[in-house]
Amino acid sequence: MDGKAPTHILMEQWEVKVTAVQTVPQARDISPEEWAVRVDLAAAYRLVALNNWDDLVFTHLSASVPGPDAHFLINPFNQLFDEITASSLVKIDLEGNKVLDDAAPINRAGFVIHSAIHAARKDAVAVFHLHTPYGQAASAMRDGLLPQTQTAMVAQHELAYHEYEGIATDEGEKARIVADLGDRHSMILRNHGTLAVGSSVAAAFLRIYNLERACEAQVHMLAAGTEGLHLPSPDAVTKVAKQTDAARMNHYADELIWPALLRKLDRLCPGFRD
Secondary structure (H helix, E strand, O other): OOOOOOEEOEEOOOEEEOOOOOOOOOHHHOOHHHHHHHHHHHHHHHHHHHOOOOEOOEOEEEEEOOOOOOEEEEOOOOOOHHHOOOOOOEEEEOOOEEOOOOOOOEEHHHHHHHHHHHHHOOOOOEEEEEOOHHHHHHHOOOOOOOOOOHHHHHHHOOEEEEOOOOOOOOOOHHHHHHHHHOOOOEEEEOOOEEEEEEOOHHHHHHHHHHHHHHHHHHHHHHOOOOOOOOOOOHHHHHHHHHHOOHHHHHHHHHHHHHHHHHHHHHHHOOOOOO
């Protein structure tokens, strides 16, 4: 990177920012492998916006940069999700240093959550965190995600929970997030929202999609009360877990779903590849 040392991010309560002159990376300046990840992650931000899962500039999605360095990409804190492009994503390391000069601020809670998981889970290439009304509603329910729907059964067998500690700006919370997630791929952050990880941007998107759909269905289901709910058999729940193992879900995500979603974005929300 032209011999310059990484720009350190100044840690503040809500925001992480620098006073560097902004330089927007172009495809010609980035390896093809990194640019492909940038395009996928920018697409994920646009898809979150299209699904009305965004929360102004809050919440965050990240993806590891291919290669030997522990770098990852995350959104600039001053852009809405439907504005994110491949070149606007900010590259940082696990200590909070910007790898490229960039004046865009970074959400501190995003850095804390995502750096913790990227450091601990090499299989977590992508990490998604949302604050949707349905996800937050389910996160506030005593019993968490219920197995009454097929989509909930798909999400539930790899689901973890993390207790609310306030806005995630404290370094000390990192270890507890990692411990609670364990080797699972999805998590409900109590009184907060949802989180999913994947071996690719596509895999993380499919997991957050299933988790969000399950939470939405649960909110509608419980609006009718709890007395008449039908509980599936334990055998059925176990069968669904086997039918939706990680390898199969990754195949669905990478080979079937993601190419179709990129085609949808090219029709409805072009520009994310820039």
